[in-house]
Amino acid sequence: MTAYSLRALVLRKTKLGEADMILTLLSADGRIVRAVAKGMRKPTSRFAGRLEPGSVVDLMLARGRTLEVVSDARSVDLHSGLRTEYERSTAASVVLDVLDKIAVEGQTEERLFGLACATLSAIERADPGRLRATVTAFLLKAMAMHGYRPHLDSCVSCACSARGRIGFSLEAGGVLCPTCGGSAPQMSASSRELLSWLLASTMDTIAGTELPAREVSETFALMRQFVTYHLPARLKALEFYANGGGL
Numbered sequence: 001m002t003a004y005s006l007r008a009l010v011l012r013k014t015k016l017g018e019a020d021m022i023l024t025l026l027s028a029d030g031r032i033v034r035a036v037a038k039g040m041r042k043p044t045s046r047f048a049g050r051l052e053p054g055s056v057v058d059l060m061l062a063r064g065r066t067l068e069v070v071s072d073a074r075s076v077d078l079h080s081g082l083r084t085e086y087e088r089s090t091a092a093s094v095v096l097d098v099l100d101k102i103a104v105e106g107q108t109e110e111r112l113f114g115l116a117c118a119t120l121s122a123i124e125r126a127d128p129g130r131l132r133a134t135v136t137a138f139l140l141k142a143m144a145m146h147g148y149r150p151h152l153d154s155c156v157s158c159a160c161s162a163r164g165r166i167g168f169s170l171e172a173g174g175v176l177c178p179t180c181g182g183s184a185p186q187m188s189a190s191s192r193e194l195l196s197w198l199l200a201s202t203m204d205t206i207a208g209t210e211l212p213a214r215e216v217s218e219t220f221a222l223m224r225q226f227v228t229y230h231l232p233a234r235l236k237a238l239e240f241y242a243n244g245g246g247l
Helices: 086-102 110-125 128-145 189-200 203-207 213-230 236-245
Strands: 003-016 020-027 032-037 056-062 068-077 166-169 174-176
Touching (some): 003 110, 020 110, 086 236, 128 203, 189 213
Antiparallel strands (some): 003 056
16 A cells, blocks of 8 residues: 655544544645544554544555555644643634534645644633633634635625624625614624734734633624534534533
């Protein structure tokens, strides 16, 4: 079998047979790759501790008929801090789950890998009170890379300069003036400003900035609706986090 090297982020692992594990990976170029790590569940496996979800690894893979086969794995960044605290673990699980649904086999998006690594590092270091803003920023940026960059400068329906408390069209992906808003989800002018700031800022900056709790809560709720509307798969980690899993 032809072998090749691959740097990847482990998104998910699934049991296969008595001792093997199927890994869902986000490659450095943004593709989804699926591979089997044989014997990974054995106590003596050389892969033990290296291929946990959230870990960045350098892999040697052999091409298989349906799944690649892991022949070697070297740790680049285990992000071990994500697995030691509940709040960080649940926040990271949202990131990994969304990446699993957004990324596609055979379709590259190099920015996605960089965003993923930056977000996980930020979650690992951030004060617990700033995790929700970090998750919100990830959702916003990931959707923008997926082709759903929110339009925040003017009303997406009539193009007027929307002021005050405004609506947000989940379908059109942009703000709505009071006249066009109708029954659309609502947000304040300050939440609109926060979304613009999150979109333009780095993950490190976001994780290190104290932000107003009300606006963070409002923008998170809005981005949750936006992501759920446009991604066809059920996002269990996001639902859990939104319903108290993030505390």
